[in-house]
Amino acid sequence: MDPKQLAGEQAAAYVENNMVIGLGTGSTACWAIKKIGERIANEGLQLTCTATSIQSEKLAEQFHIPLTDIAQVSSIDITIDGADEIDRQLDMIKGGGGALLREKIIANITKYYIIVADESKYVAQLGAFGIPVEVVPFGWQRTAEHLEKLGAKPTLRKKEQETFITDNGNYILDCDFGLINDAASLETSIHNIPGVVVCGLFISRAHKLILGKKDGSTEEITTKR
Numbered sequence: 001m002d003p004k005q006l007a008g009e010q011a012a013a014y015v016e017n018n019m020v021i022g023l024g025t026g027s028t029a030c031w032a033i034k035k036i037g038e039r040i041a042n043e044g045l046q047l048t049c050t051a052t053s054i055q056s057e058k059l060a061e062q063f064h065i066p067l068t069d070i071a072q073v074s075s076i077d078i079t080i081d082g083a084d085e086i087d088r089q090l091d092m093i094k095g096g097g098g099a100l101l102r103e104k105i106i107a108n109i110t111k112y113y114i115i116v117a118d119e120s121k122y123v124a125q126l127g128a129f130g131i132p133v134e135v136v137p138f139g140w141q142r143t144a145e146h147l148e149k150l151g152a153k154p155t156l157r158k159k160e161q162e163t164f165i166t167d168n169g170n171y172i173l174d175c176d177f178g179l180i181n182d183a184a185s186l187e188t189s190i191h192n193i194p195g196v197v198v199c200g201l202f203i204s205r206a207h208k209l210i211l212g213k214k215d216g217s218t219e220e221i222t223t224k225r
């Protein structure tokens with residue numbers, strides 16, 4: 001079985017009746033969404049679900065998962081989401097799919113944050129992926145200069161040769177900072193730049209990582225917060 005499917009489906013087993021659930025974004029979290037849809041259909045689970053992207057909203061609708069707008073949800077029991085890199089402390093880089101702002105808003109109100117990934121995402125040190133930074137379109141070139149002063153090589157994200165636009169109408173600067181030594185202070189420095197909406201460093205947030213492996217096994221790594 002696909003390691004992403006293994007991880008995503010295993011995470012869906014943590015969902016219990018009457019919970020409030022955050023639905024993540026990406027090719028791994030989609031397996032959790034599908035499985036949650038199956039559990040609603042087969043077990044009659046009553047859930048309140050809210051999604052981290054328009055893409056995940058559409059997927060949830062396809063699997064007949066009832067959705068609640070984030071405006072009505074002040075606390076989430078479990079969110080299941082993917083990562084682009086995750087280290088031994090379960091600090092992460094996210095935003096490869098461009099959903100980082102909604103993902104961080106949802107992570108921020110989540111009591112138990114489960115990350116699902118294949119083993120290629122589990123790294124000793126964050127940074128090789130680069131850090132996606134969502135910025136407002138106004139003066140994005142000036143925001144990019146500030147990121148350069150912090151040590152980044154920023155590239156404006158494109159999709160099919162057009163500037164990539166997030167679900168929130170913003171741009172993404174993919175920032176190569178090299179390998180990162182102090183991710184928490186870098187996150188703060190990036191967030192202090194006017195024009196930055198959010199960056200893809202997710203520090204001290206995840207509670208559990210479920211890794212799917214090529215040999216068909218899974219590993220769960222848990223940390224106390």
Ligand SMILES: O=C(CO)[C@H](O)[C@H](O)COP(=O)(O)O
Pocket residue numbers: 024025026027028029081082083084093094095096097098099100103
């Ligand atoms: O942060 C994300 C989207 O913004 C995704 O969770 C991340 O890119 C992982 O995606 P995938 O499971 O497809 O590798």
